[in-house]
Amino acid sequence: MKHLRRSLWAFHLNTGSCNGCDIEAIAAVTPRYDAERFGVRIVPTPRHADVLLLTGPVTRDMEQRMKLVYEQMPDPKVVMVIGNCGATGGVFRGSYNLAGPADRHIPVAVYVPGCPPRPEAILDGVMKAIEKLEEAKA
Amino acid sequence: MKPQALASSLKKSLGNKATAVRVERLVDGAKTSNPVFRIWLSVKPAALPEAVGQLARISPDPHFSVISGCDLGKAIELIYHFTAGYGTRLGESSVSMRVALPKRSPEVPTITGIIPGALISEREVQEMLGVKVIGIPDQRRLFLGKDFPKGVYPWRKDASGPGSLAGSQRKGGPDG
Amino acid sequence: MASEGVSYEFSVGPVHPALKEPLRLDLTLEGEKVTAVDFELSQVHRGIEWLATGRNPVQILYLAERVCGICSICHMLAFSRAVEAAAGIEVPPRAQYIRTVVAELERIHSHLLWAGVAAHELGFDSVMHYTWRARENVLDTVEYLTGNRISKAMVTIGGVRRDFGDKQLARIGECIGFYRKCFGKLEGILLRDRIIRSRTRDVGVLTRKDALALCAVGPTARASGVMKDVRHDEPYAAYQDLDIKPVMPEDVLGETRGDVYDRIAVRVHEIRQSADIIGACVKGMPPGKIRHEDKSAKILASLLPVKGEGIGRHEAPRGEVFHYIRMAGQEAPSSWKIKAPTYSNLLSWVPMLKGAQVADIPIIAASIDPCMSCTNRAVAAGGKDVLGNDALRRLSVEKTRELRRSGG
Secondary structure, eight states, X not given: OOSOOSOEEEEEEESSOOSHHHHHHHHTTSTTTOGGGGXXXXXXXXXXXXXXXXXXXXXHHHHHHHHHHHHHSOSSOEEEEESXXXXXXXXXXXXXXXXXXXXXXXXXXXXXXXXXXXXXXXHHHHHHHXXXXXXXXX | OOHHHHHHHHHHHHGGGEEEEEXXXXXXXXXXXXXXXXXXXXXXXXXXXXXXXXXXXXXXXXXXXEEEEEEOSSXXXXXXXXXXXXXXXXXXXXXXEEEEEETTSOEEEOXXXXXXXXXXHHHHHHHHHOOEEETOSOOSOSSSOTTSOTTOOTTOOSTTXXXXXXXXXXHTSOOO | OOOTTOEEEEEEESOOTTSOSXXXXXXXXXXXXXXXXXXEOGGGOOXXXXXXXXXXXXXXXXXXXXXXXXXXXXXXXXXXXXXHHHHTOOOOHHHHHHHHHHHHHHHHHHHHHHHHHHHHHHTOHHHHHXXXXXXXXXXXXXXXXXXXXXXXXXXXXXXXXXXXXXXXXXXXXXXXXXXXXXXXXXXXHHHSOHHHHHHHTTSSOOOHHHHHHXXXXXXXXXTTTOOOOHHHHSOOGGXXXXXXXOOOHHHHTSSOOOSHHHHHHHHHHHHHHHHHHHHHHHHTOOOXXXXXXXXXXXXXXXXXXXXXXXXXXXXXXXXXXXXXXEEESSSSOSEEEEEOHHHHHGGGHXXXXXXXXXXXXXXXXXXXXXSOOEXXXXXXXXXXXXXXXXXXXXXXXXXXXXXXXXTO
């Protein structure tokens, strides 16, 4: 990526995670990692978001909510799964109360593996998400 | 209050309503090794509120932690986990009251009249084991969602367990 | 703003797991005040206790660790203690000290995280950035010691997985030196700011009577004058060698009101207490083995025939963590019950929120430290008025600004 052409507005949705990924994602916007210098902003509604940041293994109760949030996002949009749970179920794989992984229900463009991934890895994922968005626009 | 004395008082106040009263002594610590005490007793379901009441009388404001439950086949065993004697260094003992419920009609009276804080746990054992808590002020499910199938009890090991809902790990195949 | 009898659904989440999150708080309002409180917890139920019935105790350690990402070592520790109790395994003294150090490092990270979240709910984002930046020091230290910032994986059945050499001990010394130095600043920012005090004094009160009846734990209970602290009441690990006096508002503020301010005070002072505990552990670290048995396969082999029950408790940053395990002579346990601290503190929301103003909902909800409060949505029961995530927080921020304008 040569330069960032656009800023990225992200909506964060926890689909039942242990919070590990969520706190590292939030750490990514605090001064040390400072995602905001890349134009990344966490927004309060999916209607303003370009990227959906998903954490968690998608519990039964969160499946519908996740789909609804995805539908509410305007195009072009990308989904980024943070952590192992959203990708494979993680340690919770096999549970009776899970509807995941996330890509069973919505298209996922970027996976940031880890349990939890470091803020640097999350930022790296965000950069890839921006690339994907640019592709989607083109 | 010393754990032995606490156990004796409980046994005395409940008579034959409390059985298998024992004080387990464990050792914990690093350089100093002070004992940790766990009092275990069994009570009949109908006598549970009385047992809790006696505990509260002997050691005021007992702390209620949680109810654990186990499907033992023909019976469901609930263990009500309390601690008594907070606030004094090395002064706390755990008191666990075991209640065996017949699986055909697993009913137990509520203790929220004495320990309002037990409500969360009572709601949980209802939905997880299919236990009926008589007099519970709130019948609703708590941790299982509205769409979770009725008649499936996650902690049960019989046909009403959650096995059929489990994912690929159990089935040994890919998700789907 | 709110009409009479309008019912608001308010989402506070993610919150402490095993507590299942994101949580939904349903609040009924009359005018500007809360009259009824209810909650829905099914969004984060992952069936952890059931998953364990198909795994062995060593595997379960890593499942336990992910009950909560914020107090991960707490669940590993309480679980281990329960298994060790059931199996009669003695943990070597050095391992007990290492466990204690890691647990207290986790307390520092957790309380700083909470302070940032609480500040955010009040509209003090700069304080959030400051506390989370300050938190990076303990995370770096934890990474140096264990290889990871968040999931430390330090506890194993019968001991700990990594030793502390001289370099590690020196690094720990630097870390607590940092926090001892910045404690004064933290105290000033969080406890002596007149606006924070205005927003939190006599707000969200939990009386001592209610705290006892509802079996509240941790800083939530201590702030209401209930001196419950597992490290003091039933000491374990290195806590048995130390004289831990639970932090109470009476001692650090001179009085107890059981409000949000008291909860902040207890947590802030516990950061300093943790630094002291860690210092004492480093100083008095006993030599010797760090595990009762080195090889996992041997640990598992020794656990296989065990038939028995065990209880393991730990004072996590939020309060008592309780694990019960029942082993029946098989690879997997036959029963496992986890109780997270927020499980015990949930019902306290009811008396705390009753009579509260809408603008105070975020900070009151956050004050029990339900692992992490980030307001999701508030929807009026009729579905007409949707208060976005930001909007409820904006009410709180606006109230802070009002106070500043009017001179506090």
